[in-house]
Amino acid sequence: MKLFFHYCSFGFSNCYVLGDNDISKAIIIDPGSMDAQILEYIERNDFFLEAVLITHDHPGHVHGLRTLRRIYQTEIFAINRTVMDFKTTQVKDGDILNIGPFAAEVISVPGHSADSVVYRIGSLLFTGDVLTSGLVGTTDSAYGTKTQINSLRSRLLSLPGDYTVLPGHGPPSTLEAERRYNVGINQYSESQNRRPPFKLTL
Numbered sequence: 001m002k003l004f005f006h007y008c009s010f011g012f013s014n015c016y017v018l019g020d021n022d023i024s025k026a027i028i029i030d031p032g033s034m035d036a037q038i039l040e041y042i043e044r045n046d047f048f049l050e051a052v053l054i055t056h057d058h059p060g061h062v063h064g065l066r067t068l069r070r071i072y073q074t075e076i077f078a079i080n081r082t083v084m085d086f087k088t089t090q091v092k093d094g095d096i097l098n099i100g101p102f103a104a105e106v107i108s109v110p111g112h113s114a115d116s117v118v119y120r121i122g123s124l125l126f127t128g129d130v131l132t133s134g135l136v137g138t139t140d141s142a143y144g145t146k147t148q149i150n151s152l153r154s155r156l157l158s159l160p161g162d163y164t165v166l167p168g169h170g171p172p173s174t175l176e177a178e179r180r181y182n183v184g185i186n187q188y189s190e191s192q193n194r195r196p197p198f199k200l201t202l
Contacts, residue, residue: 008032011060034064055128111148112137
């Protein structure tokens with residue numbers, strides 16, 4: 001497999017193209033933009049674009065869909081029924097998407113947004129905004145933060161072995177590094193440990 005990383009100036013987000021040269025097929029994850037560099041890479045490798053995977057539908061991760069769909073009539077996979085008015089093939093937690101040579105497991109990690117998912121493909125984790133290098137996704141409430149942290153611990157950090165973490169923003173990381181050093185997860189754990197014991201006053 002070949003992995004192409006592209007930094008999108010719109011939304012300052014990461015877009016990824018994962019391709020298989022043996023059968024000339026590829027998928028794209030989070031097209032925050034669809035510019036000449038991405039198009040040139042797909043065409044230079046003679047890839048047939050099999051699918052678009054959306055980790056969540058915030059603008060910085062889907063803005064390039066309109067341009068992409070003018071060029072490629074490819075299938076869009078997402079939790080939501082539509083993304084930017086395009087009908088999607090809906091996914092849910094635990095789904096295994098067999099797309100060409102790729103098997104992508106859908107892992108739901110709500111909190112940053114209700115539709116946030118991680119795609120696990122081989123030893124790669126495309127984490128969108130829920131997990132970045134050293135940080136976790138922003139949320140709108142304490143409940144959202146708790147939900148996200150608990151999901152990260154139970155669904156991602158508990159995975160056996162190590163993985164390459166490919167986030168929606170910032171540099172790549174490894175799952176082992178995030179287990180050990182992620183500030184967002186560690187600070188949340190410390191704050192929970194500092195909470196005073198509950199006392200019932202009658």
